[in-house]
Amino acid sequence: MATDTPSRTELVRRAAELVPLLQKNAPTAEEDRSLPEDTVAALADSGLLKMRVPVQHGGYESDMRTVVEVLAELGRGCGSTSWTAAVWAVSTWMVGLFPDEVQEEVFATPDVRISGILSPSAMAVPTEGGIVLNGRWAFNTGVRLSSWNTNAAVLAHPDGSFEPIMTLLPVADLGVIDDWHTSGLRGSGSVTTVAENLFVPTERVLPLGPALQGHHLSRRNAGRTIYRAPFLPTAVATVSGPALGLAKAARDAFFERLPGRGISYTSYEKQSDAPLTHLQVAEATVKIDEAEFHAYAAADLLDAKGASGEEWTMEERARARLRVGAVCSRAKEAVDILNTASGGSSIYHSVPIQRIERDIQTVNMHSIMHPNTNLELYGRVLCGLEPNTQYI
Incomplete structure (x- = not known):
């Protein structure tokens, strides 16, 4: 469902209005090693989580200049909040590269939050209808506050060849290692996640090589400017x-x-x-x-x-x-x-x-x-x- 896209000026204004709350909550975020609930709620209420959601799913498809200006404004309030919002924005955009039916499932949840990791630190093998995934991903920003994860892996083909892939995983299917004890960006909650013999259906597997070059599996988004x-x-x-x-x-x-x-x-x-x-x-x-x-x-x-x-x-x-x-x-x-x-x-x-x-x-x-x-x-x-x- 398409929606009116707010202007850059309007979205930056909304981000600026959040700065006092983010400044107030930044010490709590650092202490808890995760964003406070009212910070996340404020981001959702402001509409800023929709910036990279496809228009047909109620998003704004905001241009990159708008995204950068908004994130810079959020960064004035709290670095961890801005970093987490940036990861959510990139990962949300990445979902727009997957098949349209997959997007329908993900974006059916209003203000869905999607985190992701580009490092292919897991291995996958083919199986009927998809792949079986094993491995872990460190520095998984905001994952405990997210519903989905776009995580890179390496697919081992039967002929001995290997292929980098991007997978789309329900966070509920992943284990979490609470290891985010760091000197900086503590509020981002960038913990390690683990997949153990996790089945991933074929439609949630994206060849990473073509994606890095700007080619993807979505028919609806193929001609859209941000894609x-x-x-x-x-x-x-x-x-x-x-x-x-x-x-x-x-x-x-x-x-x-x-x-x-x-x-x-x-x-x-x-x-x-x-x-x-x-x-x-x-x-x-x-x-x-x-x-x-x-x-x-x-x-x-x-x-x-x-x-x-x-x-x-x-x-x-x-x-x-x-x-x-x-x-x-x-x-x-x-x-x-x-x-x-x-x-x-x-x-x-x-x-x-x-x-x-x-x-x-x-x-x-x-x-x-x-x-x-x-x-x-x-x-x-x-x-x-x-x-x-x-x-x-």
Whole structure:
């Protein structure tokens, strides 16, 4: 069932209205290692979980620029919430690649939440009517708050060959290992899940190679703008939003504490009077602007290519990875500056900047977002070499 699509301005406004709640709930999310119920309810009530749901299932099919701006706004409130919403958005989009009858089942649940893992850390073997799956997936963000999981695996064919696949699994069929004891993004609840001799019907198995190239099994979505895109550029553009949001959150947190603060063991009774502070906030702002440029450039390219239907070049695919690396790097640099400028009292858990610092560090460690890895990949392509990964 189609629905009216809210404008970008409207969706960003809804996200902005959630920021005070997310800021209030962020310490609880970190302590509980999961998003609070009222945070999840607020996301659903706002309609933001519909951004990547197909229109025929009541979703918005929002363009990538809208998704990134919304996630950045959520990141101003809570990094874990923004990261979880980003994973849900990517995984929801992924369901749109499966056969239409599968989508009917998944999206029959209003505001359904779908998490997912790209690492093929499980093995599957063919059986009558489908596959049997065994393995585990670490870093499974938001899975305990989700109904479905899109998880990658390797399918072992009888002839000895192997094929990467994406599976769609009911979360209720998976075991959960409560191992998410981390320094950053603690509220994302990215626990490990386990499949043991799990039967998956054929219609819930998607060849991953074609999906990475933008080819899928859905007839209804084949011509839709947001589905005219390879998987990796879609995924990395999406997750640039939380990184950008964390940088903006650091700036907000710093300026909120600035009035009335001095610099200990100096003559500055007001930190805001110190030239050092002027240099710090200016440099951090420039880096945030640079992060925003790269995040929006990646999103705008996806939207432009989707609208035109033009094929992606290898350089453009690698540049999408470069963009997210640049977002993460610049965002971390900005947060580092503002954290350094926040003084000794900022180490208390009640001060948001220390959590933001740990969250942005965690984002930068993600293998698909790591700045150095993505710089190398892009440089290889520019030098005429083949990519050293299929995740492009």
